[in-house]
Amino acid sequence: MxxxxxxxxxxxxxxxxxxxxxxxxxxxxxxxxxxxxxxxxxxxxxxxxxxxxxxxxxxxxxxxxxxxxxxxxxxxxxxxxxxxxxxxxxxxxxxxxxxxxxxxxxxxxxxxxxxxxxxxxxxxxxxxxxxxxxxxxxxxxxxxxxxxxxxxxxxxxxxxxxxxRIPVPEVPAPLAPLLRNVERSLGVSYAGTRATAPVPAPPRPAAARLEMIEAPAFVRRRFRERFPDSAQWFYPLHTPNVLLMPDDGGFEVYAYLNRTGRYCALVAAHPEPAAAAAWLEPLTQTLTRAGAGYVEALVPLDHHRAISAFLHQGFIPSALYPAMRPEGDGFHDYVVMSRTAEQIDFRGVVVDAPLQPYLDSYLSAWASTYLPTLEVAP
CATH class of the missing domain: 3.40.630.30 (Gcn5-related N-acetyltransferase (GNAT))
Structure with missing residues (x-):
């Protein structure tokens, strides 16, 4: 036509x-x-x-x-x-x-x-x-x-x-299959990147209540006050509309929650991501109760400790975005860490041949995270 x-x-x-x-x-x-x-x-x-x-x-x-x-x-x-x-x-x-x-x-x-x-x-x-x-x-x-x-x-x-692209010296080992897929898809190389064990999980927080504030205009203003320089956070095309914090105000997590599509993106944490690392499980549960069937975070590929924290809380490395954020003359790679609270049904999924390796590696990562390793008694 x-x-x-x-x-x-x-x-x-x-x-x-x-x-x-x-x-x-x-x-x-x-x-x-x-x-x-x-x-x-x-x-x-x-x-x-x-x-x-x-x-x-x-x-x-x-x-x-x-x-x-x-x-x-x-x-x-x-x-x-x-x-x-x-x-x-x-x-x-x-x-x-x-x-x-x-x-x-x-x-x-x-x-x-x-x-x-x-x-x-x-x-x-x-x-x-x-x-x-x-x-x-x-x-x-x-x-x-x-x-x-x-x-x-x-x-x-x-x-x-x-x-x-700015070289990344090491990544947690569960990311290795994803890196190999991107090498084949984009023709880039991660030959200089070592796959190492994730760092130990941070200690779980003492019992405390999380508060979620849904006041989009207030959240936007406070977000701009906390992060006047966009170099301190990076989540393109996502403006936070909810704010989560514990009773003692020890940290603030900013997120974008779309109730129509029932998904959520974790955008930034104040004063730093490490302050909320131990709270990923209660944060995810709170967002799930608020209507998010899917939660994702965009993490710099060279932030080994942060990626490890997400891995320990059931997030799967599901996508990689090389050369996503510019810095000086180079570009930083980012990984998408995702978690779904609902049963995954791939029976209706249709993937073209170039996408198939990503589906295979995701299924393998999901199984190793959520299926128990069975031991046969002698």
Whole structure:
């Protein structure tokens, strides 16, 4: 099908909402595609490029996609990729994706763009793969649409970014299979990175009550006061909306909780992550009771102790993002540590061949974490 691609405008919002409903039904978990006020803001945002595709003969809006970034950030997220079910055979998804990347990556505006891709069908994986994105992990039970769905993490880079990664001397041994998968997928090397035993788990805290504050404006203000310099924290495109702390106020953990999609991202801890390391289990339980079926944290790959703490509390290394955050002339790698409180059902998952090793390594890591080692008595 011949289509005309152009920037989205406020006059397109009604048609866009109809498009996302046709593609995702009533359960699309993000404001892009459902909330007219937020859609208006994104269309006018200088850090967002939103493109739409219209049928050249009828003028009907049949496709949409956007790359969203933040002030001062050089990482973007491909989101809202949707093509009307009646027009999926014409290559529109690929055309929209390539048009976005040509402006945001090839022209040097961003260092990398990532996408979280549905795994109920292989089509979305193949679309991003054909447009230069490479798989970097799987996020089991990451979002609640019609049912609990797993997502795949993909990324595409500007020229030369991967060559400037800052070396990581060692990682906890359970991360080794994930590193090998990324080596094959991206053509990078972790030959100089040793796999060593995780450090011992921090002592469990004495009985104390955690408080969770859900006041988004207050949480944002306090977060900016605690972290005026973004170098002290890093979780792109996630603004915290909840705050967790113990009775004595010994630490503060900031998180983004999406009740529609029933997922949560741990964004930052004050005064430092080590202060909350021993509290990961009660923190996760509190967020689960608040409606998060999936909790994830983004941890620098060179923070051996922090990764070890997450491993001890049942978090699985499910994805790796090389060269994610710039520092000086180099880039730091990050690992996604995830934990789900719900039963994982992979029977409906469809993975393309390049993604299969990530699913295999996740299953192995999950089994070694949650299944007991049985001993046969003589």
């Amino acid at each position: 011949t289509a005309a691609i152009s920037r989205a405008g406020c006059a397109d919002i009604a048609d866009l909402r109809q498009l996302y409903y046709a593609v995702y039904g009533p359960h699309y978990p993000t404001a892009l595609g459902t909330d007219p006020a937020e859609m208006t803001r994104l269309i006018g945002d200088p850090h967002t490029l939103w493109l739409v595709a219209r049928c050249a003969t009828t003028g009907v809006l049949v496709g949409s996609a956007a790359i969203h970034s933040e002030p001062g950030s050089r990482i973007g997220r491909l989101e809202g990729l949707a093509v009307h079910p009646d027009h999926r055979a014409g290559g529109l998804a690929g055309a929209l994706t390539e048009a976005l990347c040509a402006q945001m990556l090839d022209q040097g505006r961003l260092d990398s763009v990532y996408a979280t891709v549905r795994t109920v069908i292989a089509g979305p994986q193949r679309v991003v793969s054909r447009n230069g994105f490479r798989p970097m992990g799987i996020l089991p039970n990451a979002v609640d649409l019609d049912s609990r769905e797993s997502l795949a993490l993909y990324a595409r880079y500007s020229q030369g970014v991967l060559d400037r």
